[in-house]
Amino acid sequence: MKNQTITVRPLSAHTGAEIFGVDLSEPVGEQTDLEIRQALNDWGAIFFRDQDITAAQQVAFGRLFGKVEAHGYASNMPSVAGQEEVKEIARNPGDVRNIGGFWHMDLSFLEHPNYASVLYARELPSHGGDTMFAHLATAYDALSPGLQATLEALSTVHIKTHAYGVDGQPRKGISPAYYAKMLEKFAGIEATHPVVGRHPETGRKVLYLSPFYSDRFDGWTRQESVPLIRHLASQITRPENTCRFRWEEGSIAMWDNRAVMHFALDDYPGQRRVMHRLTVVGPWLEPVAGSALSD
């Protein structure tokens, strides 16, 4: 690449790369901006080390990629330093529930989810708390042509309350009473997304399906759907299709929810972890020929 200003160091064959040579407390120039975008498109998730930025600078960075939005569902999370768009996600030693501790794409239960998330590590446990990422395009590429063609005609229904429990059973750390309350609070919050979408920037086909939020294939029963959803999830999360990011204080991760799914590991019992998150809105996945939404 001409006039290259950054160094891109991939973490695995397909997913995730560390970016060096950028100080996000300074304005990012046009060429650097282009290179960061290219890295995000190439790797689905990018990581910066040793950053020391304010909430306002985190917002400015997010704005390079689209509209920064404080999402309604995060309204009960505290904002950071008067920046409404930057939310503090804190996990305290006594907290049983681990937010994001499952394979998912953020807010996939909405019709237009945010496409990118930017997470800044402020306080970390002494060990553990890594985040894993898995690429949705390489997962699609690895399927047989027959299964690819079949999936292009299918959609799944993503349901918000699956974060708290599924099939009447609360998840780990969720009491039956809290699950019942969340079922009532978020009743009807769901979205149907084609299983195969085209990434608007790379043009690659991706497998947009969540083993956690996807309840069923549209028009199928849950019982019929679960075995195939599980199979596809196992393909997306094959170890060689993932990367694992080890956080340090000052690390920033940015990922594209149209290209990767992620998993926040729950392996730091009794310790505190604080992250600052913002979300970026932009063009969503495009339909592919043969998809349920292409006509």
Ligand SMILES: [Fe+2]
């Ligand atoms: Fe997440």
